[in-house]
Amino acid sequence: MSTRDRTSTLARRCIAGAAVLALAAATGCGGGSGKDDAAADSSCKESSGKVTLQYWSWVPGMQEAVDVWNRRNPDIQVKLKTTPAGNAGTYQNLSNALKAGKAPDLGQIEYDSLASFRLKDGLRDISSCPGVEAAGEKFVDWTWSQVEFGANGEDGVWAVPQDTGPMALFYRKDIYDQLGLKAPTTWDEYADQARKLKQAGKYITHFSQTDPNWFTGLLWQNKATMFEREGDAWKVTVDRPQSRQVADYWQKMIDDKLVATDLQGFSPALYKAWNSGEVVTWISAAWGYSTIRDNAKSTDGKWAVAPMPQWQAGSKQAGNWGGSTTAVLGKSKHPAEAAKFALWLNTDPEALEILNREGGLYPAAKAGLDLPALKKPVDFYGGQKIFDVFAQASANVDTNFTWGPTMTDTYRYLSDGTAGVISGKSTLADVLKQTNSQSVESLRKQSLDVED
Incomplete structure (x- = not known):
């Protein structure tokens, strides 16, 4: 999942109205798979001084959203690396970077691959990071369950929902x-x-x-x-x-x-x-x-x-088919700041508008479902309000x-x-x-x- 068109297209796998994925609990996995393990690693305290975060994503237009963040947050700067779509290269590169101790602070990871990265100690439990515990109510209910592990999230929160694909x-x-x-x-x-x-x-x-x-x-x-x-x-x-x-x-x-x-x-x-x-x-x-x-x-x-x-x-x-998250990688030295950026990226109205317009994403955040573009007829499809069909589909995906x-x-x-x-x-x-x-x-x- 080659050419710029191919990469662009696959980026948009992370679109669509609210579909439903029930991500199974992964308790019993290898080391570092529980909330207590992550808590022992760090309490997710904010860093002192200026911070620079590394972020890997394949969404077209992501740089525009990152630029907005950087203008608003001079003390927490984000450097974006544009990568191939998940299985087309990003996941292997992330795995290699994790082994080498050179992984970025944040990465785009699809829902179906979260458990795999957690299994290899590749993700950070961000449940104790500022703002994360209260963030669940900002997302369509099922999407938040995709980034939690264990009954009622007892094993932590491992990413921030971005979008889905009914x-x-x-x-x-x-x-x-x-x-x-x-x-x-x-x-x-x-x-x-x-x-x-x-x-x-x-x-x-x-x-x-x-x-x-x-x-x-x-x-x-x-x-x-x-x-x-x-x-x-x-x-x-x-x-x-x-x-x-x-x-x-x-x-x-x-x-x-x-x-x-x-x-x-x-x-x-x-x-x-x-x-x-x-x-x-x-x-x-x-x-x-x-x-x-x-x-x-x-x-x-x-x-x-x-x-x-x-x-x-x-x-x-x-x-x-599809759906991605913004995950904080396991060895990030700035998990609090990384979690703050991930929450902003996927809830801020301006960021949501940019990623929908440029990247084709249909946000998981409740605020994103009210984007004007998703309520309008689409000229390319003969003036049909096609997202009405996907809204109906998202309500009929097996949870x-x-x-x-x-x-x-x-x-x-x-x-x-x-x-x-x-x-x-x-x-x-x-x-x-x-x-x-x-x-x-x-x-x-x-x-x-x-x-x-």
Whole structure:
């Protein structure tokens, strides 16, 4: 998740109205994983004198927000380093910097990767930092639960929410109208439309081997949580009936050549296919509105947004793809100042406006939900108020979906396995089984309790 367009686009993975992720408690993880451990490390007292903070982020326009902060806070200056999107380089670079003792004070980390960084002592519990304890009420309720660990946050607060990614269906309304099609309400309808579009020389969508987070969003919609927490033990549930239903559906779409399998997400080839009308839908998060807008400019006014197709007619379930936080890294010498900046960045009206305008972010802060831009029709989408659709989606994301403490490994297993599916050497059902067993071993290598 390459070119500036790719980095920009992936930055916007952190957008969208309020989706829901239930981040599982990670008690029982390795050293430094409890609130008492962090408290022993530091009481989060404010530093004396002037402070300079290092911050890594991939959000376009972040420098403009940092400049506002620096003008207002001459004694706490922030130096921004623009990085590749999370799994495209930032996470590996952060891990290397942590090992070398050269990590920044703050970093952008997606919700699903918080537990992984906490497991390697990469994060700082900021619950005792000034202003943090009272900050929860400033955020949409579910988002604050994503940065807490333990029941009712008993194991601390490990980041500040930034944004999320409830999913919906982007589709070429002009082409749908020409073919007499309407936005599908079920997955069966979507498959039927794929066959009609194929007859018209088009693909309904692409299936990428490099977007395991996207596939996870599809699982999420079907309430196919990948991990469960039972006491102090983890249970890996990647291969479960709900997941296999999703896998079998997309396997048939692949086998019947109804989806493009030679196009990777966020690639020039995919953008060309959107511009030409070769690919006519994309199931994506709210941040996807700017991805299409910025990379398929010749299709201005031709797209629309509808809720995700459902597994059962009449249902309203939505998946979630993306969402980031601003985290204070474990070895920061200025945690109080870093936490102060993280809170400001994600609650200040001017900062929220900049990050929405320049970076495409849909804030997690309650104040951000009232941004004027999110209430207006969007010209590129034919004047549709598309964020109304995402607001509805965010209210229908399963709050019980659980992230595992080694999600970066699980995503890698999914991605590697999908490459074999695309080449015809395996199936998505095989990938689920393999990823399940590999994820079990990944947890055990971290000395975590795993239930068979």
